[in-house]
Amino acid sequence: MENLGGVIVSGAGPVGLVTALGLARAGIKVTLVDAAPTINDSPRAAIYYPTTLDVLDCYGLLEDALHVGYKSTEFQFRSPAENKVVSIDSSILTGLVRYPYNLHLGQHILADLVLQHLSRYPNAAVRWNTGLAAFEQDERGVTVRVDTAEGPQDLRADWLVGSDGARSTVRRLLDLPFEGHTWPDRFVATNVRFDFDKYGFAPINQVSDPVNWAVVARLGKENIWRCTFGEDASLPEEEVLRRIPERYAAILPGPGKYEIVAASPYRVHERCVPSMRVGRVLLAGDAAHVCNPCGGMGLTTGIIDAVELSDALSAVITRQRDDSILDYYSDERRRVFRECTSPTASHMKRVLSEKDPHKRREDEQAYRTSAENAEIGRKAMMYPSGVIGRPFPEGIYERADATA
Template sequence: MTEQTVLIAGAGPVGILNALGLARAGISVTVLERGSEVVQSPRAMVYHWSVLDGLERLGLFDAAAARGFLKQGYTYRVHATGEQVSFGLDALEGRVAHPYNLHLGQNALVELALEELSAFPHAKVLWNTEVHSIDQDDNVVRVRTISDCDPLVLTAQWLIGADGARSTVRESVGIAFDGHTWPERFVATNIRIDLEAHGWPLTTMLIDDRYGAIISKIDTTNLWRFTYCEDEALPVETVLDRMPEYFGAVFPGIDDIELVAFSPYRMHQRAAATFRAGRVLLAGDAAHATNPTGGLGLTSGLFDTYVLYEALAAVIDGRVSDEVLDEYARLRREVFVDKVSPAASANKKLVYHSGKGAALDEAMAGLRQLSSDPDALFARLMFPKSLETPSLVAEVHA
């Protein structure tokens, strides 16, 4: 039986960044990941300006910006008419430290964070280690795993479940995951093509009931993300057969698109009934799941991370009571339920279900206002900041 101060299930960005934050605070931490390496399939790739301060505190911002790129502009485009509305984050210049978004595949961020984590001898990652069951008492949490085909039991003072929407950690401690599943399937594709040369902005929200899509450049190698949705009742096995229709409709006349990777997945709007059960804490998709329109899932997970690792380190060091973790659980759940999920649902409706006629006109009127009303634009651009929970232990450092 092996003991650590903190165990973390899941080596995605939430798991690895929590590990890095704890390791930097001197806390011994082990990450358990069922896979053999960093997941490379298409996942989140846009980091809103509001989360970049946190990457800087973790020592990751410069390397992440160098590997990806910074961007300010957005374009909304109606597929049927070609109407475009564009605006940019330059309205934030002089008001915030990072007035731009970062584009970088989440796999690349995890790789950068793992490089940083490797410098701490009290931190490690166990690949090929699948969590099977959990039990806990007042003093420790025990995690039973299969690691490289052999049973392994680990104990720790605390366990963070960052193991995704199908979280074994959440299920093992009996926390409900309430909400609904959308009747559509999202298909995220990574394609290699110089779309800028064909007149496409760096990020386009393409509005249409059939061919609605999010089209965004991922990195400086002409890798782009093209995400569309289809009826979830269609066979997932034949996604590839239907894909050319979407490419042809959205990118007419562009024939040299290279499909690098794709990932079909179901979409949910769900939140765990609580983000804490004794010595078990939930963060990221294990705590809440949202459709990805607008990039609010990753944003929420990073804001969970920034406040959690700091609070947990303070508890372990004896600087604050563990009641601060109840506050983490309450506040982060409220942010998701009251702000993130409604906003993501509205974003999905706008891009994929705006319809035609009066409904579409009303949606476009709100977007057009952003081009003519600086106050409306500023309020919209500040929304991602409202998803942040301020430090729960800041007064400890004062």
């Protein structure tokens, strides 16, 4: 058995990587393991709000992210059936947030940036092709069984963090229920080359329609856009590519040529574990809670999970706080999901696909009021900040940065 000490983080998505980076910056020994050979580049989150940009700045990532990403301030609510478009500019948040804009870049690009920064710390290591298969914990630590190309191996650490996504192996091995529900429809996320600019689309667009709703957003500096729509989950998933042209015919604003770069169908859920801590094992991000992607609340919440968990765990390991702070982390992050993340995402999903004409008019008027009244608009645009939650009681400690 290899005694690593410190923390093992399972799952090398953005949440796991940011957790590992936070621990490494505090001088904690951390080992990140993932069954994949490299970062997952399938279509996933792509837009980061001012809340997330604050984290990137704090962790020294923002300058690099700005170099490769695309900045935007305009958002549009579109109702094609009524031929209505409402535009809201996030620059109205100037003075309320440090970064009154959004940043567009693929989740895999952000993950690669974090990985580059993590590699600068001698107390951090990443092991690809290393899938967590089992673990046992005791009062002093956690013994983790991993599958590798050389066969099973046992690793020993003081703590284990599961940031291994919605199908979390860590959560399953803890035998934690994933309470909530699954939405009846299937989402299809596509990356497409199409000249949305030509048709007046903003970098972020919410297209509201009872059937052909969509979220359309620019992915980065290139002319590649994310177009996500819904379909009947009873349709054969293996034929999703064949059905895309028919859906595009209804969703795309004009007859121009398009090129599908990637497509990924998936089911969406609103679920949460009853606890994000079981002894020396902790959960973060989608491993602990999942919501539908409307409104971009999932990864936004997960990134804050990563910051709060790395801060709390670092404080416990360095004996600046006792381990009750980890229970507070669990309770508060679950509260944030139940009271902010999931309700906001569910509201956004309803607005996108609302069938009641009266409610659709009310939704359009709400956006129009936000566009015309700066005070109301600022309150509406601040919704992602709700995922920050309440601070740790009595503070926690001065964030350390053990520069590599």
